[in-house]
Amino acid sequence: MTFPAVVHSLRAGLCQVWPVIVLEELGSSLFDTALQMVVLDRSATDPDSHSQQIAMTNFYMIYNLIVKFTPILPALFLARLGDRGWRRLPVIVPLVGYLVSRLALMLVVIFGLPIEVMYGAGALFGLSGGYAAYWPGVMTLASLASTASKRSKTLMLVELLYGIAGLVGSLVSGHLFQLYTASLGHGIILLIISTIVGVLCLLHATLLLQVTDVSNREEEDESCGLIPPSVHSEPPIQKNLPNIILLFISAILYSSAVGGAINVLGAFVMKEPLSWDAKQVGYGNAAGCLIFITSYLGLIVLRRYFSETSVIMIGMLSFTSGIYFMSFVTTTYFFYLARSLNLLALIPMPTIRSLLSQQVPKSSCGMTLTALQVFLKFGAAAYIPASTKIYQSTLDWFPGFVFTLSSACSVLAMIPISIVGCRTQNLQYETIQGD
Incomplete structure (x- = not known):
């Protein structure tokens, strides 16, 4: 490949959604560690106290409910605009909300404001569409830029970039949090860097991001005679309502299982016997981000030998x-051992x-993916308070009980997926018989 061709490829890549994914997750991973440590500092003075665990989990329960429910209507509105041609809006608008959240936490740390200020920041973040608009918007852009045969690989590439950026950010976040100056204090440098990255991400999405529609390009090429039409042309895709419902049920159950566990995992690692500090929190978050990379590599290998439904079930079995092993973790070594079993959990x-x-x-496509995200938010209405209260009530006798329930x-999430797999095989068989 010649140098001009390399330059052209790099320029084309900069105009795609990939840099947005990397910059946003890099900034978010820094923000997540900062928020976790600030909540820990404000919860109680005794790091081993039962009250600190209660205060931390109560804060995250309220904060997560706000962040997950306020975006529902804005996300649907942005998805509708996206399907009408404004494809970048579901990405750009939530990035403004991400930036506001980081600025709010910075003000909390600098001026010593109560941590409850973040409830308001979470509400503003939700009104911008939040993750419920941002992630389907990213997935829609990636879907439009790929063919149907390569779509699962492309969407997993999104997860891979997300994971690599999170891995890098998490590894350095604990060290950056501990950087201290007399005038700024702990965490300010970390939040400044996170905010700068957020600004760069918003500028890129606003000024450089372009929408690529591969399917439209293929249709135009075929109509011009550049691509010879196939003998058996595929009919337009029609909605397969039973499969859609089954996929929604499976996604909600699996998301609830993962979300319920992650909801209390941050508090779990800060209590005895683990008692993590900022660096260990960063490393633990990095271990979670590493799963994005292993899941991507696993998908590349597994999709050669298994159907998509089988690959999904393998990923669910990994989680x-x-x-389940996390339920019995009592040392940092065993924590990472349990995480190693989750290597395919993001597939x-x-x-x-x-x-x-x-x-x-x-x-x-955009509305369907956003509708899924909205239903996942309603699932959060059950698993966030349920996992929090179960963790609090079992804190003294079996803190890992919530992981067993997850x-x-x-x-249970494997059951609808297995039905979809059977339906798909039957449909393929009927199609062959018809031909």
Whole structure:
């Protein structure tokens, strides 16, 4: 490849959604560590106290409910605009909300404001569409830029970039948090860097991000005679409602299993016997981000030998085994051992989204993926308070009990996926018989 060709490829890549994914997650991973440590500092003075665990989990329960529920209507509105041609809006508007959240936490640290200020910041973040608008917007842009046969691989590439950026950010976040100056204090340098990265991400999405529609380009090429039409042309995609419902049920159950466990994991690692500090929190978050990379590599290998539904079930089994083992973790070494069993745990959700995008016409892709995200938010209404209260009530006799329940919920999520797999095989068989 010549140098001008390399320059052209780099320029084309900069105009795609990939840099946005990297910059946003890099800034978010820094913000997550900062928020976790600030909440720990404000919760109680005794790091081993029962009251500190209660205060931390109560804060995250309220904060997560606000962040997950306020975006529902704005996300649907942005998705509708996206399907009408404004494809970048579901990405750009939430990035403003991300930036506001980081600025709010910086003000909390600098001026010593109560941590409850972050409830208001979370509400503003939700009104911008939040993650419920941002992530389907990113997935929609990636889906439009890929063919149906390569879509699951492309969406998993999104997860890979997300994971690499999170891994890098998490590894350095603990060290950056501990940087201290007399005038700034702990955490300010970390939040300044996170905010700068957020500004760069917003500028890129606003000024450079372009929308690429591969399917439209293929249709134009075929109509001009550049691509010879196939003998058996594929009919337009029609909605497969039973498969859509089953995929939604599986996604909600699996998301609830993962979300319920992650909801209390941050508090779990800060209590005895683990008692993590800022550096260990960063390393623990990095271990979670590493799963994005291993899940991507696993998907590349598994999709050669298994169907998409089988690959989803393998990923769910990976999460089930790892989170069940987490129930009995008492040392940092065993924590990482449990996480190592989750190496394929992030395969299910992007693959489910890939299957969903193949069950509906292209004009409904953005709304369908956003509708899934909204239903996941309603699932959060159950698992966030449930996992918090279960963790608090079992804190003294079995703190890992909530992880055991999460593993059981993950097993239930395999049932609808297995039905989709059977339906797909029957449909393929009927198609062959018809031909």
